[in-house]
Amino acid sequence: MMSHTQDPLDLFGIDYLEFYVSNARQAAHFYRSTLGMAPVAYAGLETGLRDRTSYVLERRHVRFLLTAPNLPGHPVGDHIARHGDGVRDIALRVRDAAAAYHAALRNGAQGVLEPTTTEDSHGRIVKATIAAYGDTVHSFIERDGYRGPFMPGFRAITERPPVPETGIAAIDHIVGNVELGHMEEWVDYYRDVLGFRQMIHFDDKDISTEYSALMSKVMQNGSGKIKFPINEPAGGRKKSQIAEFLEYYGGPGVQHIALSTGDICATVDTLRDAGIPFISVPPSYYDDLEGRVGRIDESRAALEERSILVDRDEEGYLLQIFSQPLQDRPTLFIEIIQRKGSRGFGKGNFRALFESIEREQEKRGNL
Ligand code: FE2
Numbered sequence: 177m178m179s180h181t182q183d184p185l186d187l188f189g190i191d192y193l194e195f196y197v198s199n200a201r202q203a204a205h206f207y208r209s210t211l212g213m214a215p216v217a218y219a220g221l222e223t224g225l226r227d228r229t230s231y232v233l234e235r236r237h238v239r240f241l242l243t244a245p246n247l248p249g250h251p252v253g254d255h256i257a258r259h260g261d262g263v264r265d266i267a268l269r270v271r272d273a274a275a276a277y278h279a280a281l282r283n284g285a286q287g288v289l290e291p292t293t294t295e296d297s298h299g300r301i302v303k304a305t306i307a308a309y310g311d312t313v314h315s316f317i318e319r320d321g322y323r324g325p326f327m328p329g330f331r332a333i334t335e336r337p338p339v340p341e342t343g344i345a346a347i348d349h350i351v352g353n354v355e356l357g358h359m360e361e362w363v364d365y366y367r368d369v370l371g372f373r374q375m376i377h378f379d380d381k382d383i384s385t386e387y388s389a390l391m392s393k394v395m396q397n398g399s400g401k402i403k404f405p406i407n408e409p410a411g412g413r414k415k416s417q418i419a420e421f422l423e424y425y426g427g428p429g430v431q432h433i434a435l436s437t438g439d440i441c442a443t444v445d446t447l448r449d450a451g452i453p454f455i456s457v458p459p460s461y462y463d464d465l466e467g468r469v470g471r472i473d474e475s476r477a478a479l480e481e482r483s484i485l486v487d488r489d490e491e492g493y494l495l496q497i498f499s500q501p502l503q504d505r506p507t508l509f510i511e512i513i514q515r516k517g518s519r520g521f522g523k524g525n526f527r528a529l530f531e532s533i534e535r536e537q538e539k540r541g542n543l
Contacts, residue, residue: 195242196255219331241267268316
């Protein structure tokens with residue numbers, strides 16, 4: 177039995193999320209002006225990178241790497257042709273990338289990139305990559321002591337365009353959708369390969385209602401800092417939102433990124449003003465809110481006005497809201513979450529939320 181604090185791969189947290197996008201310059205503009213991510217580093221033709229362009233955006237503890245192909249017939253372009261814009265790499269920061277990579281391979285992972293060292297006058301980075309669900313990968317990043325902008329090959333972006341103050345502070349969790357019957361396989365992968373454990377208070381019985389049409393298990397690393405729920409579709413009365421994702425993404429992939437804030441009302445107002453559309457819930461959701469979740473600090477009106485959902489468990493409560501898909505395909509979306517003691521994922525909201533998502537699916541002709 178593994179202890180709760182043990183972390184065999186020495187995972188410090190999420191180093192960055194790499195998105196493969198068709199146009200990195202425009203995607204950088206989108207994530208800056210909507211989520212308040214500041215562009216900090218660039219690599220492309222001007223830096224000697226011939227085949228692709230990458231922008232690095234940061235905000236507090238969140239780092240995005242947006243990568244687009246510069247030439248036809250490029251693997252990044254092939255990825256986009258199949259999946260549309262989406263998350264390619266959930267990169268994990270480690271103390272020793274080579275050790276993490278070899279341990280992962282010993283435990284059954286498939287290698288994608290052998291440990292590779294790059295160096296410049298700012299120091300040294302070691303990167304190694306393993307396969308995860310679908311075409312998604314996990315890179316291990318060792319950057320201790322590196323003082324440059326992001327990685328060797330990148331140059332700092334010195335222009336400072338306006339960046340809205342959105343209150344987004346960190347990545348709370350990242351959800352993966354996998355095919356029917358494959359959830360357990362990926363639960364085993366996170367346990368055996370990355371040394372994660374399943375969060376015990378999240379039982380799949382709780383979310384297998386007639387509305388849910390999905391099964392979910394939450395895997396987290398030893399420190400509890402990294403949380404990856406894994407969903408698979410389940411048979412329901414209607415076409416599952418997970419099945420819709422799998423069809424449009426062309427297989428398993430990252431369904432949503434949950435971003436934490438200390439003031440969800442202010443964050444939602446800023447994002448909505450910037451053009452992020454959120455899923456609205458019917459007014460009836462708020463009818464007996466206090467009866468369901470007890471006393472909360474926020475006013476019911478403030479939450480109802482913004483369609484913010486509330487859930488409580490034995491440790492406290494959480495506030496959450498889900499965006500519409502961020503691209504043309506009904507694939508990746510974001511969640512904004514504010515935790516007030518609860519370490520859960522809002523299972524009490526599943527029914528109301530799924531009914532709302534189904535209304536959106538209906539508009540797309542996918543129900
Ligand atoms: Fe979530």
